[in-house]
Amino acid sequence: MTGETASPVVLFDLDDTLMAHREAVATGILRHMRERAYEGDERAAAGRWHELEEEHYTAYLEGALSFEGQRRARAAAFAREFGDELDERAASAWFAEYFRHYRDSWALHDDxxxxLDALATALPRVRLGIVTNGELEFQTAKIVRLALHGRVEHVIASGELGIAKPDPGIFHEALDRFARTGPVSAAAYVGDRLRTDAIGAARAGLVGVWLNRHGVRPPDDEAAEAIDVGVVEIHRLDELAARLVPRLG
Structure with a gap:
């Protein structure tokens, strides 16, 4: 590869960065509630389902639950709050019914x-990839359904590596894969979680970009750390190209 022109690499988180995951989750659980004839405050129920996802998916990432196990645990805990007791088999079936509604709601954020087009124009040699905390097969299915597979060169998932963001190893593995087919001049990572995505990437030597779609104010210690490692904050992906050109161009 001697003499090849180096290219910038921009890596993205998937859920809630590219895909409107939280919206799909809320739509999916509300449709499933109606199908199961669960009665109650739908807004509160959607919030509770999100809390259970955070709790049990974190347990999966930490190795305390299997991927299927965290699904069953979420289903059983949620159904129990409506007086619906589920054993493991029933919990798996319950989640499969919910998942059908969730999958039917998959969509990209409108920006x-x-x-991506603006990045390609502003940085003509840019190469794109996805680094995600999850199972490769599951996350790849989303990428294909959302028609992103033709735009990204590599998809790196924590499930295949055994390490998850913000571990620097997952970011380094991503860049190693790009480097095998051409030199990398500089790299950035864009994600919706400040510590897991932006600070984690910056600590690994990339430009860390925090996509703060909802204008969240982080805890003081995280805000100070973000400043210390040079995190770039944006509120929509429309801002990305202009913010990255000075850093990657």
């Missing part, structure tokens, strides 16, 4: 495709 994704224009942002």
């Amino acid at each position: 994704v495709l224009p942002a």
Whole structure:
């Protein structure tokens, strides 16, 4: 590869960065509630389902639950609050029914495709990839369904590596894969979680970009750390190209 021109690499988180995951989750659980004839405050129920996802998916990432196990645990805990007791088999079936509604609601955020086009224009040699905390097969299915597979060169998932963001190893593995087919001049990572995505990437030597879609104010210690490692904050992906050109161009 001697003499090849080096290219910038921009890596993205998937859920809630490119894909409107939280919206799909809320739509999916509300449709499933109606199908199961669960009665109650739907807004509160959607919030509770999100809390259970955070709790049990974190347990999966930490190795305390299997991927299927965290699904069953979420289903059983949620159903129990409506007086519906589920054993393991019933919990798996319950989650499969919910998942059908969730999958049917998968969609990109409306700023994704224009942002990718703007990056390609502003940085003509840019190469794109996805680094995600999850199972490779599951996350790849989303990428294909959302028609992103033709735009990204590599998808790196924590499930295949046994390490998850913010561990620097997952970011380094991503860059190693790009480097095997051409030199990398500089790299950035874009994600919706400040510590897991942006600070983690910055600690690994990339430009860390925090996509703060909802204007969240982080805890003081995280805000100070973000400043210390040079995290770039944006509120929509429309802002990305202009913020990255001075750093990657």
